Amino acid sequence: MAAKISYTSDFKENAVQLSYDRKNVNDASRELDISPKLLSKWRTVYRKFENGSFPGRGRKRVYYEDRRIFELEKELLQSQLKLEILKKGINFIGQGKHALYNYIHENKHLYPIGMMCEVLGASTSTYNLWTQKPVSKSEARVSLLKESITSVFYEFKQHYGAVRITRELHKQGFSISEGQVSFYMNQLGLRSKFKKKRKVTTDSKHNLYTSPNMLNRQFKTDKPSKIWVSDITYIQIEKRFLYLTVIIDLYDRKVVGWNIGSALSSKTTTLPAWKMAIQNRKVKDGLIFHSDRGVQYANKLFTTTLDASKCVRSMSRKGDSLDNAVSESFFNSLKRELIYIQPRLLTPGEIRIEINDYIENWYNKKRRHAALNYRSIEEFNAEE
Known part of the structure; x- marks a missing residue:
């Protein structure tokens, strides 16, 4: 046959x-x-x-068309799976072999090992060897440090650089230098947000009385309510601007008073911010109140308010922003850490919620301040 x-x-x-x-x-x-x-x-x-x-x-x-649809659906499903793997695993790519392979190992029940290795640029054969070889203490420590640095970086919304991350790690019990943190951040591709220039809102072209610079750039004091500094900045929103006024106590750098107004009059800027400040912190006779020469600070309505509390008025020299550097620094931080990272212009309601959260829950409580030896305001006051 x-x-x-x-x-x-x-x-x-x-x-x-x-x-x-x-x-x-x-x-x-x-x-x-x-x-x-x-x-x-x-x-x-x-x-x-x-x-x-x-x-x-x-x-x-x-049928050919049915098979082609099936193949396209299969390709789409694989692409979606690869994108999901990449989103979850991208932070581990720069953290070293141990961290990357450990991520793959922990997720092998969710995704194919070969696909994870392909998407994350790992070697399947090296991964197999890794699963058989114990991790050295040195590799485990470096991996833990990188994971902790990444965790702190994203916990604080990508605002912290090497110095503040180092202080946060010290608080958690790690022994590590700023140089090491900087080195690992470079390996991990972690960069804090950049700052932009701010627009000047000070109107000093007036005939009102301006006080001399009593502060004279002495930005440290030994007691609360001894020196307060204040300034105003603009916040761009949909179709227009809002104006943020802050009052900061130089003792602990706390924002004791603030207000968001839709105009640049004293009634919508300095006066409501002052009202909040005196509610939050008791005013002492002789308190130095320092600001720029803007009309909101120099007009009779506001100066009378300061005089009634027996404050000593102080103003920056004309055109010299360094005379009010602490307020300037706060606005730079706020815009870099909050405003400039927004994907779109916010509505008035949204910006008020965001700024309230930034000042009350972040800046006044959690943020580490260089002037306080990289302690938070709450830590500083608890230790004093």
């Missing part, structure tokens, strides 16, 4: 195409040395399934 001949899928499809080029099935079958009956059978199948006619042994015939 002659052995049954097995034809490949490509041969069958090419045979059908050849049969359409010849005069009839018999001519094509003689040329291919197959039976006309078999070729006719292939043609019948091809008319029904076209390119899906000959899928191979053990595979079900499907």
Whole structure:
């Protein structure tokens, strides 16, 4: 008995195409040395399934369009899976071999190991060796440090640089230098947000009395409510601006008073900020209140308010922003850490919520201040 001949899928499809080029099935079958009956059978199948006619042994015939849709859906599912792997694992790519392979190992029940290695640029064979080889104490320590640095960086909304992250790690019990943190941050690709220039809002072109610079850039004091500094900045929102006024106590750098107004009058800037400040912290006789020469600070309504509390008025020299450097620094931080990172211009309601959260929950409580030896305001006051 002659052995049954097995034809490949490509041969069958090419045979059908050849049969359409010849005069009839018999001519094509003689040329291919197959039976006309078999070729006719292939043609019948091809008319029904076209390119899906000959899928191979053990595979079900499907209409070509159905198979293509299936393949596209499969490709889409794989792409979505790869994107999911990348989003979850991207932070581990720069953290070293141990951190990356540990992430792959912990997620092997969720994703194929080969796919994770491909997406994250890891070697499958090296991963297999890693699972068999114990991690050294040195590698484990470096991996832990990198994971902790990354955790602190994102916990504090990408605002912290190496110095503040180092102080936070010291608080958590790590022994590490600023240089090491900076080195690992570079490896991990962690960069704190950049700052932009701010627009000047001071209107000093007036004939009102301006006080001398009593502060004279002495930005440290030994007691609360001894020196307060204040300034105003603009915040751009949808179609217009709002104006943020702050009052800061130089003792602990706490924002004791603030207000957001829609205009630059004293009633919408300095007066409500002052009202909040005296509610939050008791005013002492002789308190130095320092500001720029803006009309909001120099007008009679506000100066009378300060005089009633027996404050000593102090103003920066004309055009010298360094005379009020602490307020300037606060606004730089606020815009760098909050305003400039917004994906769009916020509404008035949204910006009020964001600024309230930034000042009351972040700046006054958690943020580490260089002037306080990188302690938070709460830590500083608890230790004094």
